[in-house]
Amino acid sequence: MYHLHSYFDSSVSVAQPDCVYKMKSVHADGVCCTDQQKSVGVLDPEVAKLEERQEAILKRLSKLQEEVNSLSKQCLTCDSRAAGEGVPSPVNGLCDIVVSASPNCPPLSLFVLQQLLSHQYRVMAVSHVHSSIQRVGDKLRNVFGTTPNRDRNGYQFVLTVIWKDVECGPVMMVSPKSHSAICGEASIARHLARLLNPAYDSNSVDVATRIDTWIDLAMTLANGNNKEKAAVVRNLNGTLGKSDWLVGGQLTVADVMMWSAMQQSKQVQSATGNVRKWLDTCNGHAAFQLALTLVS
Amino acid sequence: MSKKGLKKQQKEAEKLAKKQQRQAEVAEQTQASEQEDYSKHCYGNLPLIQSTEKPDRQLRKAKDLTEADTKVWLRGRLHTSRSKGKQCFLVLRQQQHTIQALLSVSPTISKQMVKFTASITKESIIDVEAVVSQAAMKVESCSIQHLELFIEQIWVVSAAVPRLPLQIEDASRPAGDDDLATVNQDTRLDNRVLDLRTPANQAIYRIEAGVCRLFRDTLTGKGFVEIHTPKIISAASEGGANVFEVTYFKRSAYMAQSPQLYKQMAICGDFDRVFTVGAVFRAEDSNTHRHLTEFVGLDLEMTFNYHYHEVLEVIGDMFVQVFKGLQAQLASEIETVCKQFPSKPFRFLEPTLILTFPEAVSMLRENGIEMGEEDDLSTPNEKFLGALVKAKYDTDYYILDKFPMAVRPFYTMADPNNPKYSNSYDMFMRGEEILSGAQRIHNPELLMERAKHHEIDVEKIASYIDAFKYGAPPHAGGGIGLERVTMLFLGLDNVRKTSMFPRDPKRLTP
Structure with missing residues (x-):
């Protein structure tokens, strides 16, 4: 009806702004800073x-x-080097490993490891009773037999077990200068394992880590509450279904520690299936015989 | 007479009258007070006890009193007394025990009696008849804390002089206790009679007696026989420098440095196992904390079958039994000593720890001490080694075996496997040496060879060598000093504390 003429000129080009804020250049470029001599x-x-x-x-x-x-x-x-610094080694002649333990809970793994160690080195084992304890049973007092004094010089290692009133588990001392006391059955077992196998750390890291895990599980078994203990036993059962030993198909310090923990936490009676089979294998092994005599 | 003279006379007469009056008054007063002393029969100084009578009276020990006792007689020392007007508090002491006693003015106890009691000098021996009663509050300052005595009669048996050279309370105080006075060692030793009355000293000498008794009993139980050896001998037994010489009629003799020769002669006389307890004289001019010129030596010697370790085990076990016995039977005495001279309790292992000399050398070298394989251990090295052994094994007592041949006397048997070392041993307590022993050479030819090697005149030891010519068994032994063992067991710092009347280069009395 109506035709309107456009009232604006659409041919005019509008300059779109492409910069909201303009900043001074931070580069000390002579080209950009010509007008900013002061700054x-x-x-x-x-x-x-x-x-x-x-x-x-x-x-x-x-x-x-x-x-x-x-x-x-x-x-x-x-x-x-034999096993690294700080770990006992018969480099300078006789090496005396002193372990102080409470007669109320003897560290069974120590005695198994001592037997294993004596296959590889000349080891002399002695036990003493400390004056802080009044009475110690004959089984513990004469754990290494009652043979009289032997000449220390003929041996590479001496394992001295002192039955003493210690608060937090067995304590190991080799050289008071280079380290403080090492507490706990697990730590002692780890040390002795490196003695048994000087290539412990440099060989398969996988094996070493698995052994470590099992040692930790053993400590849980010894010190944990009932639920944790049951969990560890279930774990054990599962692993032992696939092989005779815990790690690598042969006896390692993991088996020793776990066996010791099972004895100490009195789980032995209720063991069944694979765990039972494994316990029997351990009990039949020569190295476990000495420790078995201490199981009451 | 002049007026002045008269006045003078008058004044003098007045003075005289006044004086007489005053004297009469005083006399009246004393008479009056004497009349008031209604308990004159309950106190005073007893006449000298010359065994004039045998009264039917039992004198009790304070430590045995119980609440069940009513009235008892006690004899003890006046430890302290404190008077406050109408009351007097006493502490009565009997050896280690003290008990509180009270005296207060009452219808039966006069003021004069309280005054007399307050004036009794300290340390006097007194006889007291008292009523035993339970203390209202625990008596902290006495050893018997639950009982108190109410005195009814008090008599002085033996008075002490008022000024004492030292106070027992000061001598019983631990050193370094605030600013209160303590007594130093020389004063104590000069007035030993008073110093011995302190509770710590009463305990120390009972413990020393215990060491001697346990030594005797343990060895007798192992089949040893006690012998007594001469102390005046004709020749110095171990090196001539440290002997006391005495005139023996027209010639000179020596005081024995050790019973070594006679022990061995007894062994060769078929006594198998012997021990002896007797005086040992060493003329060493050493003024240290652990040397005396005269001390009591406990020596033992024993034959063995095949190996001298048999003897080592016997000696080790003897010490363990002595320590165990002391800890079991004299525990309260050990505690009393610790109150005045604090120290850590003595720790040891059973069976005794035996280390070898090469091990000790490597332990010392590991910790920065430089020493040769055949060097003797110096005193600071011994102490350091003791500290290392304590850190590693937690024991204050250990044996060191296989000393180097070079540092032992000529009669020591060499190690058959290594002639640089010998079958000899030392024993240490708290890092200090207490015993030096060895397997002795029982063959006269070998003995002469070794004596020549050590440049000893064989003629002087001819009688010693003769003893082995008639079949001598293999034997070993050692000797300890009673005072040193007691000192180290209790952790005391000076051997004069464990010797009742010590002798050293500077002290010859009391």
């Missing part, structure tokens, strides 16, 4: 500082890398 002095040091920081970080990175490289080289050379 040149302030900007340059900031940039310099940033660069410095970047350099410092790069330097630290390279130093760290060097350290890691050197450490990894050190670890590889550990093999050449």
Whole structure:
């Protein structure tokens, strides 16, 4: 009906703004800062500082890398030494390992490991009763037999067991200068395991880790509540279904620790199935005989 | 007479009259007070007890009193007394025990009696008749804390002089206790009679007696025979430098440094196992905390069948039995000593720990001490080794076996497997040496060879060597000092504390 003429000129091009805020350039670029002569002095040091920081970080990175490289080289050379520093070794002649334990809960794994150790080295074992204890049964007092004094010089290791009033589990002391007392049956077992097998740490890490896990589970079995104990026993049952021993198809310190924990937590009577079979295998093994005499 | 003279006379007469009056008054007063002393028969100084009479009276011990007792007679020392007007508090002491006693003015007890009691000098021996009653509050300052005595009669048996050279309370105080006075060692030793009355000393000498008794009993139980050896001998037994010389009629003789020779002669005389307890004289000019010129030696010697370790085990076990016996039977005495001289309780292992000399050397070297394989252990090294052994094995007592041949006397038997070492041993308590022993050479030819090696004049020891010519068994032994063992067991710092009347280069009295 109506035709309206356009009342605006659409051919005019409008400049769209493409920059909301315009900032001064932070680069000390002569081209960009020609009209900001005053602020040149302030900007340059900031940039310099940033660069410095970047350099410092790069330097630290390279130093760290060097350290890691050197450490990894050190670890590889550990093999050449018997078992690393701090761990008892018969390098300087006779080495005396002193373990103080309470007669109320004798560390059974110690006696199994001592038997295993004596197959590889010349080991002399003696036991003493400390003056802090009034009465100790003859079984414990004469655990290593009543043969008289032997000449210490003929042996590489001496294992001295002292029946004493200790609060927190057995304590091991080899060299008071290089380490503080090592507490706990598990830690002692770990030390002795490295003596038995000097290549413990450098060989299969997988095996070492699995043994460690089993040792920890053994401690749970010994000290945990009923639910935790039951869980460990179930775990045991499952693993022992697939092989005779816990780790690697042969007797390791994991089996020794677990056996000791089972004896101490009185789970032996209620053991069934694979666990029962495994316990019987252990009890039949020569190295366990001495420890069996201490099981009351 | 002049007026002045008259006045003078008058004044003098007045003075005289006044004086007489005053004297009469005083006399009246004393008479009056004497009249008031209604308990004159209950106190006083007893005449010297010259065994004039045998009264039917039982004197009780304070430690045996119970609430069941009513009236008892006691004899003890006046430990302390404190008077406050109408009352007097006493502490009566009998050896280690003290008990509180009270005296207060009452219809039966006069003021004069309380005054007399307050004036009795400390340490006097007094006889007291008292009523035993339960203490209202625990008496903290006495050893008997639940009982008190109410005195009815008090008599002085033997008075002490008022000024004592030292106070028992001061001598019983632990050192370093605030700013209160203590008595130093020289004063104590000079006035030993008073010093011995302190509870700690009463306990120490009972423990020392216990050591001697347990030594005797344990060895007798193992089949040993006690012998007594001469102390005046013709020749120095172990090196001539440290003997006391005495004039023996027209020649000189020596005081025995050790019963070594005679022990061995008894063994060769078929006594198999012997021990002896007697004085030992060492003329060493050492003024240390652990040397005396005269001390009591407990020595033993024993034959063995095949190996000297048989003897080592016997000696080790003897010590263990002595320590166990002391801890079981004299526990309260040990506690009393600890109150004045605190120390850690003595710890040991059974059977005794035996380490070898090479092990000890490597232990010391590991910890930074430099020493050769055949060097003797110096005193600081011994102490350090003791600390290391304590840290590792938690024992204050151990034996060190197989000492190097070079540092032992000429009669020590060498190790058959290694001639650099010998069949000899030392024993240590709290890091200090208490016993030095060895397997002795029982062959006269070998003995002469060793004596020549050590450059000893064979003529001087001719009688010693003769003893082995008529069939001598293999034997070993050792000797300890009673005072040193007691000192180290209790953890005391000076051997003069365990010697009742010590002798050292500077002290010859009391």
